[in-house]
Structure formats: structure tokens, C-alpha cells
Amino acid sequence: MNKNDIIQSDRRIESGEPLLELIDLKTHFKTERGLVRAVDGVTLSLKRGESLGVVGESGSGKTVLSRSIMGLLPSTAVKHGSVKFAGQDIVGFSAKQMRHLWGAEMSMVFQNPLNSLNPLMKIGKQITEPLKLHLGMDKATATATALQLLRDVRIPEPERRLNQLPHELSGGMRQRVMIAIALACGPTLLFADEPTTALDVTVQAQILDLIGEQRRDRNMSVILVTHDLGVVAGHTDQIAVMYGGKLVEHAPTKTLFANMKMPYTKSLMRSIPKLSDPSHTRLATIPGRPPDLVNPPLGCNFAPRCMYALPKCHVEEPPLTPTADPKHVYACWYPVGSPEFEKRDAELQATGYMPEDFSAVS
Amino acid sequence: MSDATAQANADGAASKRRLGVGFWIAVFWLFIVFFAATFAPWLPFKDPDNNYIVSGERPPYAPSGTHPFGTDQDARDLLARTVFGARVSLTVGLVAIGMGMLFGGFMGIMAGYFRGWWDRVISFVFIIFLSFPALVLAILITALLERSLRTISITLGILSIAPVGRIARATTISFADREFVLAARTLGAKNGRIIIRELLPNVLIPMSALALLGMAVAVVAEGGLAFLGLSVEKGPTWGKVILTGAGSRDLQKAPWIAIIPIIVLFLTVLALNFAGDRIRAYFDVRETAL
Amino acid sequence: MRYWLQRLGVAVALLLAVSALTFGAMNLLGDPLFNILGPTSASTLPEDLEIIEAAKAEYNLDDPLPVRYVKWGSAFVTGDFGVQFSVDGQPPVSDLIKERLPRTVMLLIIAQTMAVLIAIPWALFAASRADKAVDKVSTVTSFLFIAIPNFGLAVILKYLFSLKWSIFPLIFNAADPFWTRVWQLVLPAMALALPVASVYQRLLRTDLITTLQEDYILTARSKGVSKRNVLFKHALRPSLFSFITIFGINTGALLGGSLIVEQIFIVPGLGTAIVEAILREDFPVVLAIVMIVTTAFVVINVLVDLLYSLIDPRVRAS
């Protein structure tokens, strides 16, 4: 693909078509243990300017999902399905073809700001690198642009920073630099993979605000990957909940929080301590551990850990079902609100949502 | 867990958890060599010193049914000499690395665990030994003392103290900072117990992988000494057997004299290296769970 | 600054320790009088006794060992390395060193350069294709080179390249012009360099693979940097640390290897000299060479430290 294709597709984006469209995306890894189904059939779409939160437990495939879209996977990965970016299917693109998109059209912010900047390269160089590469800027222009970017992400004394090395900056500042790099070429899609997990809460808030602000300013789409429901709640338009490589619930943010359909989402929600609850409030837990992605359980992935599971759940895989709101889909036979669920919930209420037997957990 | 490590673990887990065919081939070879060496006198080998001259034919004799490895210029059976040479080479290797493990390991763990002055003094001793080229020290000792198996084993043993000790120290340090050691202390464990129960098992495995490499080094070092004429005086050793045929004339006219024992030595060293490398990789428990 | 002073202190202590050990060992285990006078030292003839007395006086042999050590040491630091016992006329050791040192240094420089020039591209190549077939072949190759003993390799190289194909000369000749002599050192250097290159390669490859899994490599890629530039501009430099350390430590090991290689390729360098001197218990020569080697080791490791801080400014900071 060349640059022209992208520019052409820009028109289509403005015409309201989705910027990113995933259709039954599957990413599997070949390992000696067998095929790891890290992402197993995800269908999504995202318009320009929108933000999507991807949440799920560790190992649920969030990172693999975003890297599958970016095309940044190790060679052991096999992709199926389609990824349409600006109308073009990029699933089969080689690294060489993807290079034109990376940085320029889609870019990424990683979890650990300590590691995601090259420790031995000056900040300035790291920011100007993509500018020269994609926009063909000369050194002076690139440096000026880099300065502007640093100002945009609100780094104090930007001139001085250009000549500093990452270790001379604090974690929060490094993450800002990362964001500046990601924004450098004005991408239309930004992936932020747990951008704040390694940061203090106070800094986390700043960074999330910064990303939100840049998204609005640049009319950029953002995919925010995190395991923290709190983070997505305040910073996204829609949320995709992943479990065991599958999309289990997907809805606009407010809809989701108002009306969680998946017992998994619900349990996740209940297991988070909330400031508004009085101290010593009993937390809900999800027993057991996430499914083995090599030998996923029959039927619903979540069934073995689901306190609401019924025999059917262990046999048959639930399809993604829309609710009344077509934008809200979920994959569950007995969603929250269904009679079977309510019945079971009443039973559980009595036991304080504790799984009966701990050793079942081990 | 960061994605990068998650991935690394996942990648690594696949190949890491198995020793692989290569490892077993290496072990098999080592077994053969060790077995033959250990039981050489009771196995049906020829006398390694006897001159099996066939009248009218001038040695060296090429490999044949009677002499599978051929003979050297003095019509001595090279198979027997290689096997008996292995006794010396392997003894040297074992003693050397045994000493390295014992003294180096002990000193390294002490230095790594207690740090402070212990560390400074012991590390300094290690540096002294490392800054001498090992072979120079070996020649110095073997030239000044009698060239017996004991001297040479002990010399190479002394030489392996510092390298083994450094690894032991580094490994100890990396483990001494772990929280499980801290936990043991909060449980009231004394230093001795922490060292033996908590650290030793962790330090020993990387060290034993190193031990195999160290053995390889010692076996080669014996060869080096032999090349300088400083190996054990009496009886065959691998180095001496190789040296007998290493002149360019013999290489051209009777290549088997040097080449066959070189191959045996090479395979043994390769097997030791390889097995060591595999073991290290195998036991390299990176905590995967989570 | 303080750090460097401390380093200097350690270096001096190290040199003292090494020299004391060597000095002690040679004097206790050997017989200096014999080494100075040869057979005459055992003579009982009156005129020979005079010679013996004179030698004892000249070389302070009646002094206790520590005193002799101090005398030797204080002469040594002024550049007076003593005389060669085993050579007729006992020329100063410094003559020998002046003659031999450049050869060995040249040999080691060629060897290290070769090793580095081989190892870096090889490691980059292997690491960028980690666990693919080519990488496995390269791993096996490096294992082979590491496992082949240096004397074996030297003998084989000499046989093939000098005797069979006559590509390289068979011998070092001090009377030849400079570049001819350099050319004569190439093959011995190769015998030293190949195993070392393999070691470097394996080390660098491992580190590169680790580096390539770092997030910042992903960052670089996600910026659209080409694979080659990722390797060269982003991955190589941060992966050089253990390589540099080993490079420093290896200089000592290489010198050990040069003992044998010089012997096989008939290069009259420091390696040959020290082997000979040890066999003849020519103490001043042994001591001088050991001290030179140790000093070189210390200096190189200081340089390695400097190099560290050049490569990684984080080190400079702390």
C-alpha cells in the first residue's frame, strides 16, 4: 500500500464509515504445547474520533488484540479474519507495507514507560525519528515540531528535554514523551496499552486526561487497553470486555455500566473495592483461573468459573447477542436480568458471593 | 506482567522446558567416554604402552580391524591410548571443577551473601586469579613442581576457583535480594540456614551447568599444557596423544594419529558444553505463572 | 573522580598482589642461584665459589624474601626489569620486552579486531532470525568453534592455509618489513579469533534477543523504523554490555591462547617468551611479563569501564 491509498481513504472516514473494522479476527500462536488461541474471533468497529476501552483479566488477549491490529506480532502468530483500516484490509500486510502505517496512521503507547523508550537515545532523536521517516522533515523542522509536541504533552522546559536521556526523566514524564512520539505524525488511531499501570494514581489521572484531550484535539481514535474498569469508565466512548481471547461484551460505556449483561463483567465490577463503599465491605470474587488458551473449555469459556453457569453453558458456546440497544452485544446464555440468573443470584446473595469451596480454586 | 515478558515467557516456555534430543545424544556420548575411561583396565582394550609392531611393516598403522583407531609411530594402539588418556583428562576435569565448585562456590556464596568486607576481599582474590592468564599460572606451577596428575589437577582446580566463584557470587547476590530470602530472615532463620536451605539450591543449578563447561575448559587446558610439553609425565593423556601426531608431517602421512583423538576430545568438549548449556536453559526458572 | 581514584587503588593493590605471588612462587619453588649461574651454581671449586658469592651479592640472594621483593619492586617501577638469567650475557629484560611486546600486541589486536568484525554482524544476523533454521545452524557452528581446542584449530589452520593451499606464510620473520610481518600474523590471529568470535557472538546474540524483546524496540518498530535500522540504531548499542565486559576479560584469556598459538606458528612473542622463561625459571622475565599482562588486564578493564560510560550515559551519572 502506498501513501495515496491512505489519503484517499481519508475521505471515506469523513463520510462516517468506520476507521477500523475487525471481522472475526483470530490470532493464534503456534507453540510446542499447541495452538494458543490468544485472540479468538473478535468483531468490532470504531469510528474516527471515538475511543474504545478494552478490558479483561490478565491473559485475556487484550495486548495480542491490539498488536494484531498493528501487525506487530512475533512470527509464531497466525492471523485469520479481517482488519479493515480506513476501508482497506490490512490483515495480510507484510511488515514492509505496515511500516507506512506505523507511526503515520496508527501508533502505540506502551504500559511501561521505563522500558518503552530507548534508554540510550536522546529524547529529541526519538521524537524526530518518525518525523523524518514519514514526513520527510529536515532536521531543523523536525526539531521544531518535536518541541511543539513536547509542549503539547505539557512537558516543562521542553528545550532542555530534547537533549536528555529517558533515565533523567520521571515515569510520568517518560509516558508523556511516549505519547508525544505516538502523536508525532498525526496518526488517526492510537493504541494505549495499559498506559498507566506502572504509574502512581495521581500521575495516572494526568496521563489519561492528556490522552483524552489529544484525542479531541486531533480527532483521533483511541483504543485504551487496561484491566482497570475504573480507567475505562471515565475515558472511553465504548467498552469491549474480553475473556479468554473472546469478546464477551461490547457496549457504549454508559450503557455497559448501567446494564451489564455478562456475569463476568458483573463479577469483575463487584470485585473492585470502591471508595464509596464503607470500609470492610465484602468483595465479590471470581474463583479459579482464566482458561487455558490451548485447550479452552467446551461451551462458554467462562462457564467453569461462573457462579451462574448452568449445564448448557458447559456444552454450547454462546453467540454474541445484541440487546435492545444494537450497539450493546454480549455472549451469554443466561445474562444478567434473565430469570435463571436472578434465581441463582438470590441464592448467592445469601452466601455473600463467596465460592463455597476454596480448594476448587486451586 | 508486561506484555513483553509475557511473550518472552510464552516463547521461551516452549523450547525451554525440554532438554531435547541433542542433550541426550551428548549425555550418551559422555556416558560412553566416562564408562570406557572408568573401566578401561577391565575392558578388552589393548595395552596402551605396548609396541604392536608387525614385522616388516613400519608403523604408524592406519585404522584397521586390529587397531580400530590405528596406531601411532611407535605402533601403540590408539584406541587404547585414547581410552586410557581419557582417564587422565577426565580426572583432571573432575578434580578441577570439583575444587572450583567447592572452594569457588563457597567463597562466592560467602561474598555474595555477606557482602561488605567479605565481598571485597574475596572478589579481590578472584580478580587476582582472573588477571593472570590462566595458562601462564598453570605453566608456572607445573613447571616448578613435579608434573604429576595430582599437580595438574590441582593447578587447574585452583584456576577454576575464580570463574566458578564469580558466578556463584553473582547468582547469590541476585537471589539474596529476593523476597523469599528476606522472608526467611523475618521467620528467624539464621545465616547458615538461609545459605544452605534457601540460597544453595538456587545457586547450585547454575553452577552445575557451569561445572560441565568448566570440565570442558579443564580438559582443553590439559591439552594446552600437553602442547607446551607440560602435561602429566607418564602415560597417555588426550593432549599428549594428539601432540604425538600433530606435526605437519604426520598430519599429512598419518592423519589418524592426531585427528581421531582430536575428534574424541572435540566431541567430549562439545557434549560437555552442549549439555551444560541445555541444563542451564532447562533450569532457568523464569517465574512464569501469574 | 573518587571512583577513578578507588579504581586506581584497586589496580595498584592487584599489581602488588600478583607480583608478590609470582615472585614468591618463583623464588620458593625454583632455585634462583641455579637460574642465574647455570651448572656453575652447583660447583664446589674455590674459584666457582667466588662467582657464586658474587652472584649472591649482586642479586641479593642472601636477603630474606620480602627484602628481595621490595628491592625488585622498587627497581621494577623505575623501569629496571633486571636481566635475563637464561641468556648469555644476561641482557636486560626490557630489551626482550621491547622486541617481543609489539608482536604479541599486534597479534592480539588483529585477533580481537577479527573477532569483533566477525561476531557483531554474525550476532545481528542470528538474533534477527532467532530460532529460525539459519539461527540454529549458526548456533551449531558457534558451538563447534567453541568446542574445538585452540591448539587443534591452530594445527588445522596451519595445515590447510599454509601447507596445503599456501595462502598464508608459515613463519614469522623478524627481519621482514612491517606489513609483511603483519601479514604473517594473520593466520595465528585467526586461530585465536575464531573461538573468541563464537563466544562473542553467542553472548551478543543472547543479549540482542533480550533487547529485541524490550518494549522500546516495539516502540521503534511501531514508529515505522525499518528492521535493519531497528537492529543497528536501536538494538545494538544497548546489547553491548556483556560483550564489552567479556571483551575486557578475554584479553587475558587470549594471551593464554597466544602461548600455544605462538608456539605453533613460531611467532617469537611474549607468549613464547614466557613459556621459555618459565621452563628455564628465568625469573625476571617471567615477572616482567606477568606484570605487563596484569597491567594490560587492569588497563583494558578500566578502558572497558570508560567505554561503558560512553555507551551508556546512565553509568556516568551514578
Added chain:
Amino acid sequence: MAGTGKAHLRDGDKVLSIEDLVVEFKVGRDSTVKAVSGISFDVLRGETLGIVGESGCGKSTTGRAIMQIPPPTSGSIIFEGAELTEMTSSAVREARTRVQMIFQDPVSSLNPRRSVRDSVLEPLEIWKRGTKEERNKLVDEILESVGIDPARAAESKPHQFSGGQCQRISVARALVLDPTLIICDEPVSALDVSVQAQVLNLLEDLKEKFGLTLVFIAHDLAVVKNISDRVAVMYLGKLCEVASSDDLYARPAHPYTNVLLDSIPEPDPEADHSVGKIVGEPPSPISPPSGCRFHPRCAYATDICTRQEPQLRPMGDGHFVACHHPVETPVEIR
């Protein structure tokens, strides 16, 4: 904030009482990290004290100082009436059996080469408690009570367990010696939320079952609030605010506490996330700011804050704050 003062210290059945604890680390030749600079607090029997604060503010150091690893630079630590800092090393060793610690990284807190059951049994062997059978029985019981199958524990190494399970095993190990006090140093930070809930619940249960007193260190205020009776907020080696957990949330007095509370992302899209803003970066503990250590980043800071160190003062209901300009007016002293 950089509060000192002891106004908040209480009478009563104190398990632990710390006064003027100072911990400094020498780094390099002439700089010291002032990790903890004169904090005091006490813990009553059966109480859970939460300690929160940003990374690097000295939480872990405080926890470790109680265990005497390393012993503090100065200050007093009275545990069950005995002064730990003046004890002989064998007495400290003995005392440590009654104070236990749980660490942040569940996997590295267990010896990777020993079966986890062994690790749990270890303390009993060190102290030669009971007969072999008794020991085994006790270990099995405790493993059961933290939800680990003893049979599996006997044959498995730590890496065969999940993080949450490892953390539960660490808890079991801390429990076998029947301690009075357990110091939990961020025991749930490395865990997934669902697992975090398991461990938090477990701690609550065990606390009741074994009559424990807890010091719970975390950087997540919501977690701390959930488990603690009383919360101490730390900033750069000093205490800012001490209050019961509900009270702290209801009426945070210190500007820093406010910022902390506001920064927490609530899993509620309707919540207002625009209030608390903090500026700048945390200063270096090597050369902490003068006066109130928070003043360079504080929206309310005035001149006095740069000069004078605020003392902890009562705000009523056992709520204390060290600030010249608390967000709510403190109760006048005397």
C-alpha cells in the same frame, strides 16, 4: 504536610507503637536518602492500620524497619511493650516470630526450588515447634484455611501456582508461627482485580480467625480503605493525615489526601474526574523540600508552608492532619 508530631498517638492495648522513626540510606559518599523522616503511629490490638502514599514515599521502608531489616536510623519501635531497637539480635529474631511480613511480589517471595509446602513448614522447623506430626498437621490446616490443597502444595514449586495462589501461600507461611502482627507490604498490587478481591477477603477472614493485627501497606486508597480501620497517608517520608478509613474518605483534610482521592478512577462513568489536580513531580528524598514537604506541589501553599513544618493536629473523631491550611478547619486544640 511533612508532618511530625504525636498528637494522634493513643492509649490502649497497643500491639505496636512507633515514635520518631527515621530511616536513612547512604547512597554514594555524601548523600543520604531520607526515606522515612520521623514518623510516629500506633496500632491497637485487632486493628488494621492502612498506610498509603505514592511510590517511593517510604511505606515499605517503614514496614521493614519494624522487622529491623534494616534497623532504623533512629526512633523507637515498641512491640508488645518491648523496645525492638534495643534488643539483642537473638531477641529480635525471637520477636520476629510474632511479627510477620507479606511481600508485594508473590512469586519471588517463595523459593523457586522448594516445594511450597516446604516453605510453609520452614518456620516451624527453624523454631522446632512441636513434633513432626504436629507440625505437619498444623501446616496442612493452615494451607487449607488459605484455600490451598496441601497435597498439591507438597509436590509443587511456586511457578506452578498462580500469583494469587502464591500470595495465599505466603500468607500461610506468615501464619504458621501464630504471629500477633502481620505487615502486608502491597500484597495485592501485583494481582488482577478478581484475584485481589480473593486475597483481601482472605485477609479479612484470617484476621478474625487468628485474632491478628495488621499493618496494610498499599498505594491504592480504595484497597486500603476497604481493609483498614485506620489509615495513615504518607508523603515523602512523613505522615500527612491519620484517620479512620471512613472518616478519611468522608472529609479528607489534607490537600494531598484530596488529590489522592480524586485521582482514583472510579468504575463509574458518571463520576466526576475533574477535581483534584496535582502539579509537578515528587521531589527527591535526598534533598526534600523545606517546611511542609508537600508545599511545592500544593495548590494551597503559602509562605509559612515553605518555612515551617506542620504538626499533626486533631480534626475530631480521631482524625489528625499535618497541614497549615487543611481543607476543612481543624478542631481547635484545647
Added chain:
Amino acid sequence: GGGSSDSTPDETPDATEAPDATEAPDATEAPDADAAPANTADAAIEIDETDVVEEDSGPVAGGTLRYGLEADVNGINPATSSLSSPGLMMGNAVYDTLAAYTPDGQWVPYLAESFTPSDDFSQWTVKVREGISFHDGTPLNAEALQINFETQRADPLVGLAVKPFFPAENATELIDDLTIQYNLSEPNAQFPGTVSGQLGMIASPTWLAAALVDPNLNQAPVGTGPFVFESRSQDSTTKFVRNDNWWGGEVYLDAIEFIPVTDPDTRNDLLLNGDLDALQTTNAASVGDLQAEDGIQNIIDENGEESFAMINTEVPPFDDVRAREALAQATPLKNYRDLIGLGISRGADQSFVPESKYYNPDVVQQGDNPERALELVAEYCAEKGSDINTVLGETTTCTDGKINIELQWSGPAVVQTRIADLLNEGWKNAGFNVTYDEKPQDEHILETAIGFYNVVTWRQFGATDPSSDNVWLMCRTIGGISLNWPRSCDESRDALLLEAQASEDDATRVALYQELQQKINDDFIYIFLTHTTWDNAFAANVRGVCDRLAPDGEATQCATSGRTWFSSVYFAA
């Protein structure tokens, strides 16, 4: 050339031991080295003519001759260095000797104009040629000879070979500027022969004096010879350039480079590759290869040293002749001669080759008889098994019916080790329990000289004139440091030696030497193994090696004990 310390026909000095048979033995050897008036020596010198290319138009100047030596030397001072074969070879370039040998073993004057003996051969008057000066400009005269002589005699090592044959006082007298008289302790008809080797190499007295003060000068020799020293790099190249003003006439080569290459295989390879133009070797295998090679000219000399095992008769068990005989009988002579000599170096029964007129056909080296050895061992052990072998510490001479002995040799060298193993293989199966002791060469020589050994492998004898070998055999050279290494003193043997030395008559001498051989054989002092074969090999384009003439026009010997001369050498155009 006489005794090298080296035990074997092969390359003595080993790989690590560059300088050869340094010390005493060489020095001592030199004096009497080559004096036979009527030796059939020639019979064993063979020039491999087949490879010599068509005679060309004649000598042309130019070219550098690269000569491969079997070892480097410690110094090149004939008065203070113990010169082994490589040293003597370099000496041949830079020095001239007073006398020289003709191909048939007669001495002729060389640097000396004339030698005039007193009637009883106890005084020799030597007159040197006029108008010759050293490379440094010092004139050659009688005083120069005297200074050379006295410096030699004063040297602790070289002196060992001089002192036993001269009175302490008045050993020389200056007659006139060019004439000097040597006064000997005993009559010696072969005196000029003794000054055809190291002792006859005359160095500049100025330089000798300077070298005593600054011994480093030993590395930079100054003589009257056809080549002038230019540079020397220890263990690498020593270079001499043409002396344009040589008194003896025109010299053709521009320069000679001597390159020590201790490994005989490599030395051969270098010659075949063209990196060398000439080499010396005693390695039987190398000699065979060189002879087989087309385009290589070989000068083969079997007159040189003999290889043998030498027994110390002073220390038990070998103070008893039965033990010595047992060792001889136990020796695997045939294996040694086949495997080490390879049929190239012939087996030896005595110190003369069969072609020599002194050869005694009745003398046969005993060996290869383990049964006899076992009998003798049993007999010895029964009687003297509890004596102490001091060489082995406090060990008794016998344990379990086996005699405990130590075998010492100079190493490290592959062939030396092979020889030790080979001998041990025979000895251990015939009642001996052998301890190994490999020593660096100088220590080996020292321990041999002071008698701290049981049996050593050794190489010696074979001087052009047998009287030059007296020094190894006479009672008077036993002492703290003995040149009579076996420390075997027999007055009647000494009498034979002196009588032979004083005589000019061939028949008398033959009878005397044959009797001597029989005596030595009966005493089992040496176990003779092989005659050393020296080969000087030259590339095809090297000419004139054997064309050197004495000033008076006689042809001279072209090679002896592995060394050749250079004044007549040139490269074919």
C-alpha cells in the same frame, strides 16, 4: 662435533626450548672437536648429487640465504658461549677458525699460516696470517690469539674443556707479533684439530674485552669472517651481511639470515615452500623426506654424535655392573632403531661407524634380551636390594624384585617422550620400575653434570678425530661438575687415551681405539642406540656449499655435525 647434551637422533631441543644444548657439553666438545689427521670420516659423508642441477656458469654475487636452524642460541661469543651446532653455524659466518679439515679428515691451516709442533707434540707454535683485521678494525695478531685463549680458559663453562689439557701457568707464550706458542700438559699430535671448531674461532679482542664488561655484546659478534653481524632478534632472525673486505677473497651472498625453527616438520615445510634456502636437521623422518624430495640437495653426515642411554656408575643400583648390564639387556634396541632411527639413522654398537678405520667389529651392543636382564635383576636384588637409590630419595634399589630407577631426559619434546616410553616399555617388562623425570635442558645437563641421575638419554661423541672425545672419558674430568658424565674412572682407559693422542701413527691409534671400545662395552656405561644422521639440505639454486678452499688451496670439509660454511656459497643465476 662432539657431545651435545641431547639424547637423540632427533631434534634435540624441543619446541619450547629454543637454544640448544647450551652449556657445558658443547663448550667442552669444541676444543677437541675435529682434529683427525687420517680419519675415514669421509666414508659417511654423502652428498646427494642426484638433485644437484646442471653446473652453471659460475659464482654470481647477490641474494640473501635463509638458513633454518634447529634452535636459537644464547650468545655467539666463542670464548664465553657454549656453542651448539646452530651457534657454531652462525660462528662460521662471522669468524674464521685457525685450522680447518679437509674432506678426508686432515687438518690444514686456515686463519693460521702455520702450525709447528715440538718433537713430542707437547708444544705448538702458531703463526697467523698477516694483514688481517677484525670487522671492527682491530688487527689480527698473536696477542689476539692469546686473549681469545685466556678468555676461553677463564670462562666457567668453556674453560671446562680447556683447563684439563693445559698447565695453569705459562700455557701460552708470545713469540712475535704474529706468532704464539701453546704449551700443552700432555703431548697431542692433533692439536690443530682442536682449533678448527669453537676454540679456533678468533674473535676481536677489543670486542671480547668489551663483552666482558657488557655481556650483551655476546649477541653481536665481531670476527674476521666472511660475513659481518648486522642484527639479531632473539628466537627469530639473526642477520649477517657480506664482508666486502674479507681477507679470504670474494664473498658472494649479500646476506645470511639464520632462523631458528625448532619443529623439524615445519623446518622442512619452510624449505619446501621456499621460505628457507637451507636447513639443518637430525630428525630421521625429515632426513628421509628431504632425500626423497626432488630439487633438494642434501649433505648427509653420519660421522657425528651417537645416541645412547647413559648410566651413572656412582649411585646405586648402577654402581654394580650387573645392574648396568641388566638395563642394557632389557633395552629394546631393535624397536628403538626401527621406530626412532627409521632405518635412516643406523644402529650403533660403539662410537664409530662401521666405515671408520677405528671401528671394532667385535664390539656389539648387548640388548633385546629380557630373560638375561631378569636373571641379572634377580641376582642383583637378592644381594643388594636394600641399598639406597639416592636419586629417588630414600628409596631402596629394589622393591618386589624390581630395580627402581629414574630415567631423566631433556624436554619437553615429542620425540623425547616417545623415546622414554619406548625404553620404559622394554625396561619395565624386564625387571625395572622406572620413574620419569623430564627436565628443561639446562637443568638436565646440570643434574647430569653433578651426577644426580640414574640413567639419561644422551647424544655425544663422533668428533672428526677421536682424541677430541677424550674429555668425556678421562678420570680427570670427574669432579663436582663432571664432563665424564657417567663418573666412570678407569686409569687404564686414560692411559690408552693419552697414548692414542700422542701418536701420529694410524695403526697404533686404530689398535688403541679398538681396545678402548671393548673396554667401554664391557663396562656397560653407555647403551648405544643409533648413529646420528645430520642432514644439511639446500634448495636447488644454492651452489658452492662444498667449494670452500683453505687459503693454501686445499679443499675443505663441507659439512660436519650439521654445520656448513658460507664463503663460497652463491645462488645460481
